[in-house]
Amino acid sequence: MxxxxxxxxxxxxxxxxxxxxxxxxxxxxxxxxxxxxxxxxxxxxxxxxxxxxxxxxxxxxxxxxxxxxxxxxxxxxxxxxxxxxVRLFAEPPERVAYEPDQDERTAVRQALARVPRRQQAVLVLRFFYDLPVAEVAEILGVSVGTVKSQTAHGLTALRRLLGEQTVAALTKER
The missing domain is CATH 1.10.1740.10 (RNA polymerase sigma factor, region 2, helix turn helix motif)
Known part of the structure; x- marks a missing residue:
C-alpha cells in the first residue's frame, strides 16, 4: 500500500x-x-x-x-x-435504513455519512480524535469560528438524523 x-x-x-x-x-x-x-x-x-x-x-x-x-x-x-x-456495481448497493434497534456505531456511521463532508471532518476530528478547536482549525485551514459553526451545524444534522438523546450521549462533557 x-x-x-x-x-x-x-x-x-x-x-x-x-x-x-x-x-x-x-x-x-x-x-x-x-x-x-x-x-x-x-x-x-x-x-x-x-x-x-x-x-x-x-x-x-x-x-x-x-x-x-x-x-x-x-x-x-x-x-x-x-x-x-463512479461505482463499479451493476446496481447501487442497497442502503440500510436507520432503525432504532441497530447497533449504535452503525447508526452513527450512517448518519455521519449523510452530513456534509466538511462537517463530517470537523465532527470526527473534534469528537472521535478529541482534538481542540484550534487544532482542527489549523488542520482544515479555516478559522476557529468556522470550526465552531461547522460543529454546531453538524451536531444539528446528527440530532435531526439520530434523535436528541443519542447525540447528547455521544457529546457528553464537550
Missing part, C-alpha cells in the same frame, strides 16, 4: 514514517468515509502525495498533523471529483 520507493536519501525515512503511521491513517480515513475500500483509496492518495512532497514536508514542525490535514482535505475534496461518483 506504500508508494514505490526509488532509492533517494529520504526514502528510508518516508517508508519508516508511513509504515508506522499507516494504521492510524487508515483508521481516520475509515471513520471519515465509512467504507474500507474508500478508506484505502484515501490513504493511498495521501501517502502518494506525501511521497512526492516528502523532501519538503519531512521537516514540518508537526508532521503527523500535516499528514492528517492532507488526508482530511483529500476526503473533503474527493466529492468534487467526477471519478468519486
Amino acid at each position: 506504500t508508494a514505490p520507493v526509488q532509492g533517494g536519501m529520504g526514502d528510508h525515512d518516508y517508508v519508516e514514517y508511513v509504515t508506522a503511521r499507516l494504521p492510524a491513517l487508515h483508521r481516520l480515513a475509515y471513520v471519515l468515509s465509512g467504507d474500507a475500500h474508500r478508506a484505502d483509496d484515501l490513504v493511498q492518495q495521501t501517502i502518494t502525495t506525501l511521497y512526492v512532497k516528502w523532501s519538503r514536508v519531512r521537516q514540518a514542525d508537526n508532521l503527523d498533523r500535516y499528514v492528517r490535514s492532507m488526508l482530511v482535505n483529500t476526503f473533503i475534496d474527493q466529492r468534487r471529483l467526477a471519478w468519486s461518483r
Whole structure:
C-alpha cells in the first residue's frame, strides 16, 4: 500500500514514517468515509502525495498533523471529483435504513455519512480524535469560528438524523 520507493536519501525515512503511521491513517480515513475500500483509496492518495512532497514536508514542525490535514482535505475534496461518483456495481448497493434497534456505531456511521463532508471532518476530528478547536482549525485551514459553526451545524444534522438523546450521549462533557 506504500508508494514505490526509488532509492533517494529520504526514502528510508518516508517508508519508516508511513509504515508506522499507516494504521492510524487508515483508521481516520475509515471513520471519515465509512467504507474500507474508500478508506484505502484515501490513504493511498495521501501517502502518494506525501511521497512526492516528502523532501519538503519531512521537516514540518508537526508532521503527523500535516499528514492528517492532507488526508482530511483529500476526503473533503474527493466529492468534487467526477471519478468519486463512479461505482463499479451493476446496481447501487442497497442502503440500510436507520432503525432504532441497530447497533449504535452503525447508526452513527450512517448518519455521519449523510452530513456534509466538511462537517463530517470537523465532527470526527473534534469528537472521535478529541482534538481542540484550534487544532482542527489549523488542520482544515479555516478559522476557529468556522470550526465552531461547522460543529454546531453538524451536531444539528446528527440530532435531526439520530434523535436528541443519542447525540447528547455521544457529546457528553464537550
